[in-house]
Amino acid sequence: MQRIGVFVCHCGTNIAATVDVKAVAEALGHEAGVVISQDYQYMCSESGQNLVKNAIKEHKLTGVVVCSCSPRMHENTFRKAAASAGLNPYLVEIANIREQCSWIHKDIASATEKAIILGRAAIAKVHLNTPLTSMESPVVKRALVIGGGIAGIQTALDIAEAGFEVDIVEKEPTIGGKMAQIDKTFPTLDCAACILTPKMVEASQNEKITIHSFSEVSDVKGFVGNFTVTIKKKARYVDETKCTGCGLCTEKCPMKKVPNEFNMGLDNRRAVYIPFAQAVPKVATIDPNYCMMLKNGKCGVCSKVCSAGAIDYKQTDRFVEQKYGAIVVATGFNPIKLDKYDEFAYSYCPDVVTSLELERLMNAAGPNGGTLLRPSDKTHPHTIVFVQCVGSRCDDGKGKQYCSKICCMYTAKHAMLIREKYPDTEVYVFYIDVRTPGKNFDEFYRRAVEQYNVHYIKGMVGKVSPKADGKIDVQASDLLAGEQLHINADMVVLAAAIEPDKTARPLATMLTTQMDTNDFFTEAHPKLRPVESATAGIFLSGACQGPKDIPETVAQASAAAAKAIGLLCKNSITCNPCVAHSDELMCNGCSACEKVCPYGAITYQDKEFRMPNRTTAVRRVASVNPAVCQGCGACTVACPSGAMDLNGFSNSQIMAEVDAICK
Amino acid sequence: MQEAMIKRAVQLLADGTVNRVMGWKRGEFVYDITPAVFTTAEELEKDFVCDDFTQANLSKYLVKESRKEGKILAFLKPCDTYSFNQLVKEHRIIRENVYVIGIPGGPKLDIEKIKAKGITGILSVENENYTLKIETIYGTETMPFSEAVSGKCSGCKSKKHVAYDELIGDDGEVLDSNRFDMVAKLENMTSQERFDFWRGELSKCIRCNACRNVCPACTCENCVFDNPKSGIDQKAAADSFEEKMFHIIRAFHVAGRCTDCGECSRVCPQNIPLHLLNRKFIKDINELYGEYQAGADTTSRAPLNNYNADDCEPSVVHERGVE
Structure with missing residues (x-):
């Protein structure tokens, strides 16, 4: 015979103001199997929990129903309380009479009636609850960092510092990411390369860190503590172990007209190349789209000049499989394509550039060796117009609805640097709002306006039209003065919105992590779990989670590392016992469950069964790996024969709840 | 045709390719044809029949037969090959243990x-x-x-064999059939008219289970209607319509897996047009998730077992149910 205790919480006035809690406790006290029914002001408080604990001991309870807030809030609290009083924690059920009742109703009579019904459903379920025991699963002491930008590098360095092996997978030939392309950093104006490249070298020299450059994640299996990842090492046609990075091949290659992506296509590289001088690993890569030898078998110059014998035209993609306990996603961002913004003449006027292109134009290692010249005629620009929010805060469907966050600050930086270096240049900045939250950020912007006399004009640019004399007519509105402006500019710089890297979405599918509508990874809780994804063991670092500047990215990278280290420190992790299982006598082996399982937890095996008349039969049946199963229940509804069931949420328990509600 | 089939079956038995032959034999009356397994040339020559009355879909029998010792030869009409494929896809038929000869289909006689x-x-x-x-x-x-002509053949969806090891006769094409016309007519009824239609039809049901027993999609090791744990077996009906829920539950159970072979309606001793329930599901799946024919192949993912980002929103499904 069941002995069930019911505990109705007032939650101060949160519940008690709309639900007659005494009436609920009274009504539920008459339900079959209920031996004690009480109400209390704050059931989650120390004394409230003691009420539950004492009742379990005193009345020898076999089940507990707490009518309170959402199980997300305090299910764990009451499970722990029950466990400390000697009751299996999975014999506790929560009836949510706050979020699903008192908060959404105004009429006391109907809210009370509903609370009683919800309580009844929980009682009906707890009648069928069975004690469950958690299992343990071991943790592989190695982490994977996907993306080798500043976020990935920082995360990897921190994890390695704690003594764990880390692998970085970077899709480009070198680590460094976007920060390597940036000239100076705000608000201190120190050189990006000077602070980034030592970290890149540190990562490559750390014996705990393995860098898989020019590689991609091609498959992810497993679960927290025990992921199996396949890494595709793309053919670079150069043996990484032999190449010394001398660069002779990159000088001798006769294929000179390959757009240099590191310099945003503003100059050319060879078909065999090292992206930039401080690349890590400093290994050449052959671009098969341009290499004459790979395209039609005629050339072979690089192979001839390479004294190390590192060139290998026959190299193919290789696949490496490795086990990891934790995965950190650091896939970063890209500026959006501006082909939908013809009003800014970007696609046909070379002197209209994006901010990242301007970074390269101003960089000492850039196409002009650090002298700011117009791309069209290599002359010095005297009037430069910056346009903010190109594709950001955009409601027309062409761009992004969100604020890209970094543009206000880097534009202030660009404006300041130009005025500092070329005081004869007039700089205009058109903005919707100037947003500068951050340490020393607003001071920085004020300096651009007050000290460097940059013309900040509130208003958007309507049209950019190149003129026959090489100048550019910028038509804009000054919203504060209420007038239309025409500026005769030499260059226009567009602060293009940033978006997550295109590799993020297929990766999210492989990792079974969530993304928002903009393809940014979703954190487990926007305030309280900002660097964890909702999928256990997957952590988020940098701009893949949302637009971020460098200080924020590095802070988040270290936070993600701390979370990953916290996981890797454990020898084993406790698994959720509310997992699926298959009744082998009913299983048809049809694979419906396997197909819908998002975690790959279901496998099939041929098993021998005893059949009538002393015969045996081999049947294909499903088995669930309880360490992989996350208890989502998709298999239980896909199973045509009803063989799949979920511990703690069995079909019979759910039917009992429905019956209790419909009674 | 029958002679060619017997001749080939005898050959395959003789050369050891197969040790049994799945076909049909005649019962008490000429039109009374039942599926049968033959093991010798003599049995084949004496009893094997294939004529205008051999409608029965042999695929379901292969669930058990393909698990026995040795390989079995099965003669499959185009419509049967869809059921066969679906069962192979669900790992119910062991493909390696079946030698399939595709034979031309109907129209067959009722x-x-x-x-x-x-x-x-x-x-x-x-x-x-x-x-x-x-x-x-x-x-x-x-x-x-x-x-x-049998009702099952008048809405023929395909004369093409989607699975076979060899063919006797020529292969046909997938047909542009009018099989959803009656479903469309039912959809155009008011909910009361539709309810009356189905109550009229389903009230004839005597729960003989013939539809379930013949259905190639109904191959569960332990059927929900026979399982005491399901809570619905041998359940006393609370009202006159509850018993008919059997057919609704069954239609849901086979949704996305039913190949529209028409066996359910063919075997119904009460002539209930049960296939219309299944066709409604097929029509809905086609309209909501794009054309899908269960059993057309053994690898594709069924729409109801799959998720694509461009799947229609639940609200679209909901609106379709509103009059």
Whole structure:
């Protein structure tokens, strides 16, 4: 015979103001199997929990129903309380009479009636609850960092510092990411390369860190503590172990007209190349789209000049499989394509550039060796117009609805640097709002306006039209003065919105992590779990989670590392016992469950069964790996024969709840 | 045709390719054809039959037969190959243990349609240029072939074999059938009219379970209607309609897996048009998730077991149910 205790919480006035809690406790006290029914002001408080604990001991309870807030809030609290009083924690059920009742109703009579019904459903379920025991699963002491930008590098360095092996997978030939392309950093104006490249070298020299450059994640299996990842090492046609990075091949290659992506296509590289001088690993890569030898078998110059014998035209993609306990996603961002913004003449006027292109134009290692010249005629620009929010805060469907966050600050930086270096240049900045939250950020912007006399004009640019004399007519509105402006500019710089890297979405599918509508990874809780994804063991670092500047990215990278280290420190992790299982006598082996399982937890095996008349039969049946199963229940509804069931949420328990509600 | 099939079956038995043959044999009456397994040339020559009445889909029998010792030869009509594929896909039939010979399909004859003309005491039925010459104990009768075509064949979806090891006769094409016309008509009814239609039809049900037992999608090791744990077996009906929920539950159970072979309606002794329930699901799946034919292949993912980012929103599904 069941002995069930019911505990109705007032939650101060949160519940008690709309639900007659005494009436609920009274009504539920008459339900079959209920031996004690009480109400209390704050059931989650120390004394409230003691009420539950004492009742379990005193009345020898076999089940507990707490009518309170959402199980997300305090299910764990009451499970722990029950466990400390000697009751299996999975014999506790929560009836949510706050979020699903008192908060959404105004009429006391109907809210009370509903609370009683919800309580009844929980009682009906707890009648069928069975004690469950958690299992343990071991943790592989190695982490994977996907993306080798500043976020990935920082995360990897921190994890390695704690003594764990880390692998970085970077899709480009070198680590460094976007920060390597940036000239100076705000608000201190120190050189990006000077602070980034030592970290890149540190990562490559750390014996705990393995860098898989020019590689991609091609498959992810497993679960927290025990992921199996396949890494595709793309053919670079150069043996990484032999190449010394001398660069002779990159000088001798006769294929000179390959757009240099590191310099945003503003100059050319060879078909065999090292992206930039401080690349890590400093290994050449052959671009098969341009290499004459790979395209039609005629050339072979690089192979001839390479004294190390590192060139290998026959190299193919290789696949490496490795086990990891934790995965950190650091896939970063890209500026959006501006082909939908013809009003800014970007696609046909070379002197209209994006901010990242301007970074390269101003960089000492850039196409002009650090002298700011117009791309069209290599002359010095005297009037430069910056346009903010190109594709950001955009409601027309062409761009992004969100604020890209970094543009206000880097534009202030660009404006300041130009005025500092070329005081004869007039700089205009058109903005919707100037947003500068951050340490020393607003001071920085004020300096651009007050000290460097940059013309900040509130208003958007309507049209950019190149003129026959090489100048550019910028038509804009000054919203504060209420007038239309025409500026005769030499260059226009567009602060293009940033978006997550295109590799993020297929990766999210492989990792079974969530993304928002903009393809940014979703954190487990926007305030309280900002660097964890909702999928256990997957952590988020940098701009893949949302637009971020460098200080924020590095802070988040270290936070993600701390979370990953916290996981890797454990020898084993406790698994959720509310997992699926298959009744082998009913299983048809049809694979419906396997197909819908998002975690790959279901496998099939041929098993021998005893059949009538002393015969045996081999049947294909499903088995669930309880360490992989996350208890989502998709298999239980896909199973045509009803063989799949979920511990703690069995079909019979759910039917009992429905019956209790419909009674 | 029958001779060619027997000849080939005897060959395959003799050369050891197979040790059994799945086909049909005649019962008490000429039109009374049942599936049968043959193991010798003598049995084949004596009993094997394939004529205008051999409608039965042999695929479901292969669930058990393909698990026995040795390989079995099965003669499959185009529609049967869809069921066969679906069962292979669900790992119910072990493909390696079956040698499939594709044979041309219907149209096949429905004896009930002949009897409905008042023709009884039938001894034999001959098809002469699409006129049926029917010998009865009372004399000879004739009727047009087209008036006796089985309901399952009149909405034929395909003359193409989607699985076979060899063919006897030519392969056909997927047909542009009118099989959803009646479903569309039901959809256009008011909910009350539709309810009345189904209550009228389903009230005839005697729960003989023939539809379930013949259905190639119903191969569960332990059927939900026979399982005491399911809570619905042997359940006393609370009202006159609850018993008919059997058919609704069954239609849901086979949704996305039903190949529309039409066996359920064919075997129903009460002539309930059960296939319409399944066709409604097929039509909905086609309209909501794009054309999908269960059993057309053994690898594709069924729409109801799959998720694509461009799947229609639940609200679209909801709106379709609102009058």
